[in-house]
Amino acid sequence: MIEDHQTQQVPTNWRDAAMQQRIKKRYAAEKRFRLFGFTTVIFALGFLVFLIGDVVLKAFPAFTAAEIQLSVTFDSTAFGLARTRADIDAAEYGAFIKAGLAKRFPEAQNRTTKRELRELVSEDAERVLKAAVEANPDLIGKTKxxxxPGSDIVELYVKNQLNAKGVVGERLASDTMLAxxxxxxxxxxxxxxFNTRFFSAPDSKHAELAGIAGSAKGSLLTLFVTLLAAFPLAIFTAIYLEQFxxxxxxxxxxxxNINNLAAVPSVIYGLLGASVYLGFMEMHRSASLVGGLTLALMTMPxxxxxSRAAIKAVPPSIRDGAVALGASPLQAVFHHVLPSAMPGMLTGTIIGMSRALGETAPLLLIGMVGFFGDIPSSFNDGTAVLPVQIYIWASATERLFAQKTSAAILVLLLFLIIMNATAIYFRNRFEKRW
Amino acid sequence: MNKQDVSAVKMTALNCNVYYNEKQAIKDVTIDIRADEVTAFIGPSGCGKSTFLRCLNRMNDTIAGCRVTGDIKLDGEDIYGKAMDVVQLRARVGMVFQKPNPFPKSIYENIAYGPRIHGLISNKTGLDEVVKNSLQKAGLWEEVKDRLNESGTALSGGQQQRLCIARAIAVNPEVILMDEPCSALDPIATAKIEELIEELRGRYAIVIVTHNMQQAARVSQKTAFFHLGSMVEYGATTDIFTNPRKERTKDYITGRYG
Known part of the structure; x- marks a missing residue:
């Protein structure tokens, strides 16, 4: 007892060598930990910069297109005497282009070199000429x-991406073409x-003509259906389960079950959508309506x-206060709990929607994969969505599609950033403090 | 209690029992609450005084597994009876909570909410009048009259609690239940609330649950002492504090436990 007392009396020697050692060790451990943390952050950041940088660099050329100058003569015999609308529609604009090219490059005599000539100009050039004549019929018989729009070869050439070396036959352009x-x-x-067509055109088999508009609108329509179907259903489910x-x-x-549904692989929802919406309800295949409803199944949980977490986070005292004033349970929920929980609910919704936006697997199963050469104009039109478009382009062989793939990834990222920024805005804007 | 007192009795509880699932929280409580007095419920933590208070406006209905037996009457009408509309009951028997809980809306909206949902007043001027009146009765008007559009949650704790009292007054209740209304407030804010209770006395039957025995002695005319779910003693406040009949009451008010 006395000894005990005495050991207590001895003051701790903080200057003791062993003690100093221990202190040093403690600081070293902390420093080490910070260093590890810092390294991992730098590592992650490096990957992110590499990924984004790579995509941006690859995508950048996709925003430029090539044009080739050509003098075109609108041979009046091709239009008929009346020069009616139907005549203008029926004229062979390809022939004008051929003639113009032959005049510009008179050395092309045989069949092969003539065919190669036509490869300089994009298919879309005919539409451009037709539009010019429609706008100004006086052009008929004149030269202008x-x-x-140049073909994919011209586009690669102006971007210095046309490989001029290598064995003829293995590269895109022959020697005469290059000349x-x-x-x-x-x-x-x-x-x-500037490649406006990329933003205004649907997908195309011709790489230089393919645009993102079809799949972007497809994504918008699909997400709209998803939001409309999933949001009210999910909100009311959450309110009912949490409050009533x-x-x-x-x-x-x-x-x-709801918690489990959130963890189900998305491809399963594709199977469900295919059998229920396509098999049982016989809705239109590949349509954004079906895609949206399928993604709604996936997003709802x-x-x-x-939403339940957001409702739970509203202090019960708010609800009690309303109930004690004589508000019915429904009034208490809709007047007080819901407005307070709304920012959280909206954040959750947008996060769910972002996930739906990037989803590919379930949409493959309901036929949203494939070539869709038109911009969808209704919810029943077959369409691709952005991630599926990326998937399609990534597996295409033409060089230009590689750029378009990266550009499409950029557009998708932009969509995601806008949606997440909205979520953050709502959270900060409506956040309530108690 | 003599005969002439009967007319002034606002609420009565007769052999009231409350169960949370199987556990009995309130045992056989019988009490009369008079319209012109402040009644205080005192007792140690967990004695059931808040639980009993919440029976008086059926706030316990919102708790799953809570069961109430016995008779509780408001003006002779059984509040747990089929004829009683619970929404109407809570408008007639208002409540103020331990922690101030203003709605995260403007001060004006906090007060106007009750009259609006009950459809008591529909026009703007009438509503303005009620807001002003209620805030005046709660002694908050002078402090907030220039910032009625500010959030109720921006007020200080004491102001928030008076806002909650004003909010309860706005629906024109007959009884106001206060569940430890000062336990989250500092002494100055507490004094203001106590003054307010004194002013409201007579206009509303007031029931206050408190931990603070001095507070009960200051504001109430009747005091009920609860212990372990039973009401041990009930009587005039002066008698309870100066001349308790039961040993347990005496031990509690002299600070031997609690």
Whole structure:
């Protein structure tokens, strides 16, 4: 007892060598930990910069298109005497282009070199000429210089991506083709333009014509259907389960199931959508309506879980206060709990929607994969969505599609950033403090 | 209690029992609450005084597994009876909670909410009048009259609690239940609430649950002492504090436990 007392009396020697050692060790451990943390953050950041940088660099060329200058003569015999609308529609604009090209490159005599000539100009050039004549019928019989959309070869050439070396036959352009491109280039007959078509055109088999508009609109329509179907359903489910449902085995069972549904692989929802919407309800295949409803099945559990958490976070005292004033349970929920929980609910919804936006697997199973050459104009039109478009382009062989893939990824990322920024805005804007 | 008192009795409880699932929280409580007095419920933590208070406006209905037996009457009408509309009951028997719980809306909206949902007043001027009146009765008007559009949650704790009292007054209740209304407040805010209770006395039957025995002695005319779910003693406040009949009451008010 006395000894005990004495040991207590001895003051701790903080200057003791062993003690100093221990202190040093403690600081070292902390420093080490910080260093590890810092390294991992730098590592992750490096990957992110690499990924984004790679995509942006690859995508950048996709935003420029090539045009080739050509003098076109609208031979009046091709239009008939009346020059009616039908005549203008029926005229062979391809022939004008052929004639113009033959005049520009008179050395092309045999069949092969003539066919190669036609490969300089994009298919879309005919539409450009037709539109010009429609706008101004006086052009008939006259000659005018046009900047026409160049083919994929021209586009690669102006971007310096056309491999001029290598064995003929294994590369895209033959020697004569290259010679023509070089001469056109030195004459100032080639130019780069901003590729508006990429943002306004649907997908195309011709790489230089393919645009993102079809799949972007498809994504918007699909997400709209998803939001409309999933949001109200999920919100009311969450409110009911959280505020009104009796606590019994049935509601427990429902709760467990909703949590499980959120973890089900998305491809399963594709199978479900295919059998219910396509097989049983016989809706239109590949349509954004079906895609949206399928994604709604997948998104709903996520929104329910987020909404329930948001409702739970509203202090019960707010609800009690309303009930004590004589508000009915419904009034208490809709006047007080719901407005307070709304920011959280909206955040959860947008996070669910972002996930739906990036989803590919379930949409493959309901036929949203494939070539859709039109911009969808209704919910029943077959369409691709952005991630599926990326998937399709990524597996295409033409060089230009590689750029388009990266550009499409950028557009998808932009969509995601906008949606997440909205979520953050709502959270900060409506956040309530108690 | 003599005969002439009967007319002033606002609420009565007769052999009231409350169960949470199987556990009995309130045992056989019988009490009369008079319209012109402040009644205080005192007792140690967990004695059931808040539970009993919440029976008086059926706030316990919202708790799963809570069961009430016995008779509780408001003006002779059984509040747990089929004829009683619970929404109407809670408008007639208002409540103020332990922690101030203003709605996260403007001060004006906090007060106007009750009259609006009951459809008591529909026009703007009438509503303005009720807001002003209620805030005046709660002694908050002078402090907030220039910022009625500010959030109720931006007020100080004491102001928030008076806002909650004003909110309860706005629906024109007959009884106001207060569940430890000062336990989250500092002494100055507490004093203000106590003054307010004194002013409201007579206009409303007031029932206050409190931990603070001095507070019960200051504000109430009748005091009920609860212990372990039973009402041990009930009588005039002066008698309870100066001359308790039961040993347990005496031990509690002299600070031997609790």
């Amino acid at each position: 210089v046009f900047w026409l 023509r491109l070089n001469s056109a280039q030195s004459n100032g007959e080639l130019r780069k333009t 449902a009796p606590k019994n085995h049935l509601t427990d069972f429902i709760e467990v 996520t929104i329910v879980i987020a």
